[in-house]
Amino acid sequence: MPWDDAPDLRGAELIHDQWAIDQALDRMAREITQDLGGRNPLILGVMIGGMIPAGRLLPRLDFPLEVDYVHATRYRNELSGEELVWHALPTTPIEGRDLLVVDDILDEGNTLAGIIDAFRSAGARSVRTAVLVDKRHDRKYQGLCADYVGLEVEDRYVFGAGMDCRGLGRNADGIYAIDQRIEQAAKTQQEPDTEER
Numbered sequence: 001m002p003w004d005d006a007p008d009l010r011g012a013e014l015i016h017d018q019w020a021i022d023q024a025l026d027r028m029a030r031e032i033t034q035d036l037g038g039r040n041p042l043i044l045g046v047m048i049g050g051m052i053p054a055g056r057l058l059p060r061l062d063f064p065l066e067v068d069y070v071h072a073t074r075y076r077n078e079l080s081g082e083e084l085v086w087h088a089l090p091t092t093p094i095e096g097r098d099l100l101v102v103d104d105i106l107d108e109g110n111t112l113a114g115i116i117d118a119f120r121s122a123g124a125r126s127v128r129t130a131v132l133v134d135k136r137h138d139r140k141y142q143g144l145c146a147d148y149v150g151l152e153v154e155d156r157y158v159f160g161a162g163m164d165c166r167g168l169g170r171n172a173d174g175i176y177a178i179d180q181r182i183e184q185a186a187k188t189q190q191e192p193d194t195e196e197r
């Protein structure tokens with residue numbers, strides 16, 4: 001597959017195809033419409049990974065809403081997260097607004113927790129969260145859950161549908177897990193043993 005040209009993506013395994021992603025987005029849109037239709041919510045994509053899920057979700061929301069974005073990051077082209085760094089806050093006033101924060105993945109939850117906290121402190125009336133992917137493990141920050149979840153993935157590093165692996169793979173039209181040897185090597189900072197591929 002084309003991802004084989006990128007060493008970190010070589011040998012990746014398809015976890016959810018585009019059909020499954022579309023079904024998940026349709027369901028999320030129905031749930032969001034039930035809760036937020038008629039409330040003129042402000043939808044905030046979390047850059048960069050939230051760009052594709054937000055872009056695919058928005059045309060499925062058939063009611064008045066506004067759109068802005070927030071840019072916060074904590075992985076910075078690595079496979080494990082550090083402290084949250086803010087690059088941009090929404091320019092739309094958020095005081096008294098019903099917010100929906102849309103991101104690609106809920107992993108350990110520090111990113112969403114930081115964003116929810118900041119928007120609540122800034123006076124939002126409500127802050128809901130939608131993620132295309134929820135990673136299954138028991139390391140969630142304070143047990144954080146998203147209000148709307150598209151798909152689950154096991155505890156492996158994934159890319160595609162907005163998610164990157166060291167900057168690549170966001171444009172993949174499915175959700176892929178990277179080769180476990182590559183993930184393991186990144187964790188132990190070694191060269192992966194992938195000679196036979």
Ligand SMILES: O=P(O)(O)OC[C@H]1O[C@H](OP(=O)(O)OP(=O)(O)O)[C@H](O)[C@@H]1O
Binds near residue numbers: 074076103106163
């Ligand atoms: O639940 P967490 O463990 O906090 O991880 C989830 C966050 O990590 C990724 O962002 P990243 O920092 O890689 O920036 P990006 O959006 O530019 O990919 C992803 O897009 C989420 O925002």
Ligand code: HPA
Binds near residue numbers: 105107159
């Ligand atoms: O598994 C992941 N893939 C891409 N981005 C991420 N950010 C946190 N976890 C992940």
